[in-house]
Amino acid sequence: MQNLDNDLYLRALRGEKVERTPIWVMRQAGRYLPEYRATRKQAGDFLTLCKTPELACEVTLQPIDRFGLDAAILFSDILTIPDAMGLELELEEGIGPVFNKPIRSKAMIDALAVPDMGSGLGYVMDAVGTIRKALNGRVPLIGFTGSPWTLASYMVEGSGSKEFRRIKGLMFEDPAATHQLLGVVTESVIEYLHAQVEAGVQSLMVFDTWGGMLSTSNYQAFSLAYMQQIVASLKSKHPEVPIVLFTKGGGQWLESMAETGCDGLGLDWTVDLAEARRRVGSKVVLQGNLDPVVMNTSGAQVATEAESVLASYGQHDGSSKGHIFNLGHGIQPFAKPDNMRTLVETVKAKSAAYHL
Ligand code: CP3
Numbered sequence: 235m236q237n238l239d240n241d242l243y244l245r246a247l248r249g250e251k252v253e254r255t256p257i258w259v260m261r262q263a264g265r266y267l268p269e270y271r272a273t274r275k276q277a278g279d280f281l282t283l284c285k286t287p288e289l290a291c292e293v294t295l296q297p298i299d300r301f302g303l304d305a306a307i308l309f310s311d312i313l314t315i316p317d318a319m320g321l322e323l324e325l326e327e328g329i330g331p332v333f334n335k336p337i338r339s340k341a342m343i344d345a346l347a348v349p350d351m352g353s354g355l356g357y358v359m360d361a362v363g364t365i366r367k368a369l370n371g372r373v374p375l376i377g378f379t380g381s382p383w384t385l386a387s388y389m390v391e392g393s394g395s396k397e398f399r400r401i402k403g404l405m406f407e408d409p410a411a412t413h414q415l416l417g418v419v420t421e422s423v424i425e426y427l428h429a430q431v432e433a434g435v436q437s438l439m440v441f442d443t444w445g446g447m448l449s450t451s452n453y454q455a456f457s458l459a460y461m462q463q464i465v466a467s468l469k470s471k472h473p474e475v476p477i478v479l480f481t482k483g484g485g486q487w488l489e490s491m492a493e494t495g496c497d498g499l500g501l502d503w504t505v506d507l508a509e510a511r512r513r514v515g516s517k518v519v520l521q522g523n524l525d526p527v528v529m530n531t532s533g534a535q536v537a538t539e540a541e542s543v544l545a546s547y548g549q550h551d552g553s554s555k556g557h558i559f560n561l562g563h564g565i566q567p568f569a570k571p572d573n574m575r576t577l578v579e580t581v582k583a584k585s586a587a588y589h590l
Pocket of ligand 1: 259261262263264308309310311313325329330331378441443564
C-alpha cells in the first residue's frame with residue numbers, strides 16, 4: 235500500500251495516538267464552493283458530474299486544495315445503487331433526487347437484482363482510481379454508501395420525504411416484502427463497498443440519513459441489522475479498512491451501533507459529545523458534530539463553536555478511542571467558503587492542546 239503524506243485520519247480511526255484532531259467535512263465538495271458550481275456547469279448536470287471520472291476527481295480535490303483537509307471523500311451519491319438497479323435517478327433543481335421508476339408493487343421488489351458492478355457502477359470505481367492517482371498520497375480517500383434503510387426509503391418514496399408514509403406503510407403492512415427489499419439492497423451495498431475498496435478507497439462511511447425516523451425496535455430490525463451485515467462482510471475480507479456508521483438522529487442508539495464492530499460513529503449536533511464519549515468512547519472513535527448552520531454565520535462564531543466542540547470531547551488521555559472533527563450533517567449551499575478556512579485553521583491550531 236502506498237504511503238500517505240498525511241495519514242492522521244486513518245491513524246485516528248484506528249484509535250492510535252495522534253498529534254492533533256483530524257478534520258474533514260461532509261459534503262465538502264459542494265455548491266458552497268464557486269469552483270464546484272463551475273465544474274458542475276461544465277458537466278451540464280449533477281449526474282453527468284458523478285458519471286465522468288475526470289470531473290468527479292476534479293471536484294473531489296477542490297476542497298483538499300483550497301482548505302488542507304485531512305481526508306478526501308469520493309465525489310458521488312448514495313443513490314447510484316438504485317439508479318443502477320433501473321430506477322432512473324434524476325436530480326431536480328430545487329426538489330432534490332427523484333426516481334422516474336420508484337418501487338410501487340411487490341412485483342417490482344421481486345424483479346430487483348444486485349446491479350453489475352462493472353457495467354452498472356464501473357464509473358464509480360473508475361472515479362476512485364482516477365482520484366487516488368490525482369491525490370498521489372496526500373490524504374486518504376473515503377468511500378461510502380447509503381444504508382439499506384435509507385436507500386430503500388428513497389426507492390419506495392420516489393424522492394425525499396418528510397413523513398415517509400410509503401416506506402413506513404410498507405414496513406408495517408408487509409414486513410416480509412420490506413425485508414426482501416432490504417436484503418437485495420444490502421447485498422448490492424456489500425458488493426459495492428468491496429468494489430470501492432478494491433478500486434482504492436482507504437476507509438468507508440455508511441450514511442443512514444433516515445434511520446432516525448424509526449422507533450427503537452424498528453431501527454434495530456430494519457436499519458441496524460442490515461448495517462451490521464455490511465460491517466461483518468467488510469471486516470471478514472478487508473479488516474484493515476475502517477468503517478464509520480452515521481445514523482442521523484440515532485443518538486439514543488449509540489451503544490447498539492458500537493456493538494456492530496464498526497470503528498467509528500458519526501454524530502449529529504443533537505448529541506452531547508462528552509456524554510457520547512462516556513457511553514461508547516472507549517469502544518469507537520467519535521466523528522462530528524458541529525451544527526452545519528454555524529457555517530453560514532460569522533468567522534468569529536465558527537471559531538468559538540469549533541473550540542467548544544473540541545472542549546466537549548476533551549483530553550485525549552488514553553481512556554477513549556478519540557475524536558475526528560466534522561459537522562453533524564452536510565455543509566449547506568449557503569455556507570461561506572471563508573468559514574471553512576476558519577474552521578480548518580481553528581481545529582488545526584487549537585486541537586493539539588487536547589492531545590498532550
Ligand atoms: O460529501 C461529499 O462531498 C461527497 C459527496 C456526496 C454527495 N452526496 C454529493 C451531492 C455524498 C457523500 C452524498 C451522500 C448523500 N446523498 C446522502 C447521505 C448524506 C446526507 O446528506 O444525509 C443523501 C441523503 C444523498 C441524497 C441526495 N443527493 C440528496 C438529498 C441530494 C440533494 C441535496 C441538495 O442539497 O439539493 C443529493 C444531491 C447531491 N449529492 C449534491 C451533492 C454535492 C448537490 C448536487 C448539486 O446540486 O450540485
